[in-house]
Amino acid sequence: MRPKIEKYYPLIPVYVAYLVMFLIGRTMPWMWQMVALLAFYCAIGQAFNIFLGLTGYVDFGYVAFMALGTYGMALGITAFYQTGLGIGIIFIGLLLGVVMATLLSLAVGSVALRLRGAYFAIATIGVNEGFRYFVEGAKIWGGSEGMIFSRELKEAFGAEMASQLSTLWADVAVFIIAVVAAFVTIYYMRGKIGYALTALREDEDAAKVMGINVTKYKIIAFITSAAFAGLIGAMAWALKLTYVFPPDVFKIHYTIECIIVVLLGGAGTLLGPVVGGLIYAFSKYWLAVVAPGFQLLAPIIIAIIMAFPEGIMGLVKRRAKGTGWEKYII
Amino acid sequence: MELENITKRFGGLVAVNDVSLQIEAGELIGIVGPNGSGKTTLYNVISGVYSPEEGRVIFQGKDITNLPPYRRAPLGIGRTFQIPRPFKSASVRENVAIGAMFGTLSGKVSVDESLEIADHYIELIGLQTKKDTPSGTLTPTEKKLMEIARALAMKPKLLLMDEAMAGMHPSDIDNMVKFIKKVGVEENIAIVSMVEHIMRAMVGFAQRIIVMHRGAKLVDAPTAEALSDPKVIDVYLGRPSGD
Numbered sequence: 001m002r003p004k005i006e007k008y009y010p011l012i013p014v015y016v017a018y019l020v021m022f023l024i025g026r027t028m029p030w031m032w033q034m035v036a037l038l039a040f041y042c043a044i045g046q047a048f049n050i051f052l053g054l055t056g057y058v059d060f061g062y063v064a065f066m067a068l069g070t071y072g073m074a075l076g077i078t079a080f081y082q083t084g085l086g087i088g089i090i091f092i093g094l095l096l097g098v099v100m101a102t103l104l105s106l107a108v109g110s111v112a113l114r115l116r117g118a119y120f121a122i123a124t125i126g127v128n129e130g131f132r133y134f135v136e137g138a139k140i141w142g143g144s145e146g147m148i149f150s151r152e153l154k155e156a157f158g159a160e161m162a163s164q165l166s167t168l169w170a171d172v173a174v175f176i177i178a179v180v181a182a183f184v185t186i187y188y189m190r191g192k193i194g195y196a197l198t199a200l201r202e203d204e205d206a207a208k209v210m211g212i213n214v215t216k217y218k219i220i221a222f223i224t225s226a227a228f229a230g231l232i233g234a235m236a237w238a239l240k241l242t243y244v245f246p247p248d249v250f251k252i253h254y255t256i257e258c259i260i261v262v263l264l265g266g267a268g269t270l271l272g273p274v275v276g277g278l279i280y281a282f283s284k285y286w287l288a289v290v291a292p293g294f295q296l297l298a299p300i301i302i303a304i305i306m307a308f309p310e311g312i313m314g315l316v317k318r319r320a321k322g323t324g325w326e327k328y329i330i
Numbered sequence: 331m332e333l334e335n336i337t338k339r340f341g342g343l344v345a346v347n348d349v350s351l352q353i354e355a356g357e358l359i360g361i362v363g364p365n366g367s368g369k370t371t372l373y374n375v376i377s378g379v380y381s382p383e384e385g386r387v388i389f390q391g392k393d394i395t396n397l398p399p400y401r402r403a404p405l406g407i408g409r410t411f412q413i414p415r416p417f418k419s420a421s422v423r424e425n426v427a428i429g430a431m432f433g434t435l436s437g438k439v440s441v442d443e444s445l446e447i448a449d450h451y452i453e454l455i456g457l458q459t460k461k462d463t464p465s466g467t468l469t470p471t472e473k474k475l476m477e478i479a480r481a482l483a484m485k486p487k488l489l490l491m492d493e494a495m496a497g498m499h500p501s502d503i504d505n506m507v508k509f510i511k512k513v514g515v516e517e518n519i520a521i522v523s524m525v526e527h528i529m530r531a532m533v534g535f536a537q538r539i540i541v542m543h544r545g546a547k548l549v550d551a552p553t554a555e556a557l558s559d560p561k562v563i564d565v566y567l568g569r570p571s572g573d
Contacts, residue, residue, distance in 0.1 A: 211403030
């Protein structure tokens with residue numbers, strides 16, 4: 001029997017990658033924005049992987065959870081900025097964001113997760129679009145004009161601190177979220193949940209006959225993944241940009257990016273979202289600088305997927321089997 | 331276990347028609363019947379994949395007709411599939427461990443304990459050398475063995491085997507029959523084995539044989555008696571249509 005701590009060794013390369021990124025960003029201030037962008041994609045990949053990677057289900061409405069996280073933070077700040085709670089309002093905002101994202105995922109999951117594969121994917125597209133038009137049409141939370149709260153933020157914290165929150169702490173928080181999401185991923189993978197999810201991903205009917213309550217485990221993965229999305233939305237979008245605009249936060253484009261990051265790196269692997277996030281975000285950033293206007297990103301992604309059908313870490317994992325690296329890679 | 335007047339229809343097709351049967355603890359039963367005679371549907375009704383239109387499924391005195399499959403398995407109903415359904419990306423050991431983890435009634439078997447249980451059954455079935463191989467890469471026969479180990483790890487009281495011996499070499503079949511009988515007796519498992527036409531396995535294995543034909547139970551009798559029943563010979567060899 002392997003000792004317990006060894007089960008968590010695969011976190012080492014993940015955390016080393018985050019640490020290196022963080023240190024580069026802190027020591028070279030001109031790099032911080034790029035590093036923050038990389039961390040954002042790693043974090044959403046890590047969060048989305050908990051659902052897509054572990055269950056094999058594709059949620060095309062994933063961005064709705066990030067959107068709700070963003071609204072949660074916006075509501076928290078605008079409602080409590082005069083209370084003098086200081087940094088407390090950020091935590092209230094985070095909490096609201098997570099709770100709202102979790103509630104939506106529970107509502108969507110308990111209905112849509114009874115559907116299989118493609119039917120689930122189709123249902124979730126509807127949820128995202130539906131929710132966006134609901135917000136706009138019912139004129140809740142500022143309706144189609146969204147919410148701008150830079151003034152409230154300045155009033156609560158002062159100009160200096162408000163700017164610090166947006167340009168530094170929001171990004172640092174994204175790093176922390178990515179670190180926690182990676183831990184939760186491996187905690188699930190190594191536990192009963194992981195075995196149940198593997199079984200249902202491979203063969204749902206056989207899993208049921210083995211005594212696995214598949215709907216329950218799918219919902220657990222779905223909610224966890226959604227809660228992280230809410231956190232990321234609250235930090236990387238609301239606190240960083242200090243506004244929410246429905247067409248931006250409900251953009252299906254971000255869901256697609258999440259899917260690309262996870263598949264590029266290797267769905268269901270721990271390091272995959274980090275590798276995928278780095279490659280995707282770096283290519284996107286760098287190509288916009290060196291070859292603006294040329295649509296090179298798509299061909300690059302297609303080429304990588306062709307070369308690594310199971311994602312980059314999928315192949316690496318297979319190669320590492322039986323070697324000394326095995327226990328660090330999953 | 332008891333089936334009371336089970337009828338299962340798919341649209342206009344009656345797959346299982348008014349079948350009743352009883353299985354006692356530790357019994358070894360063979361279900362025989364040609365393709366399409368309703369054997370697999372019967373298994374699916376017992377394990378909860380389908381719910382019957384009519385009739386009741388009673389297990390250890392409890393009516394489980396409306397229980398979903400994931401709640402039946404822990405009560406002690408294990409099964410293997412006609413076409414093996416391994417959890418492909420998981421290793422043999424992990425596959426068997428999944429059976430131990432979720433298929434027992436207490437539901438409190440930890441991951442590490444399950445892996446130990448898995449090791450035990452893998453050794454029993456003789457797949458030690460393939461323990462860490464992804465189950466998707468096994469040969470069909472190995473997959474079947476793995477499925478049996480996976481089902482045994484659930485500590486079933488009733489084990490339903492679907493064509494477990496199809497495609498196996500005759501000498502393997504003999505070994506398999508011996509093995510299954512031994513486990514069934516040792517762990518007091520009622521085993522139902524279903525085959526299309528491997529009588530060789532049935533003769534050596536079953537105490538009682540149930541012959542299915544067109545969704546109905548044709549014969550239910552001790553092995554020797556069942557095999558010499560003229561109705562069985564009819565089903566298998568046919569008879570001139572004018573007769």
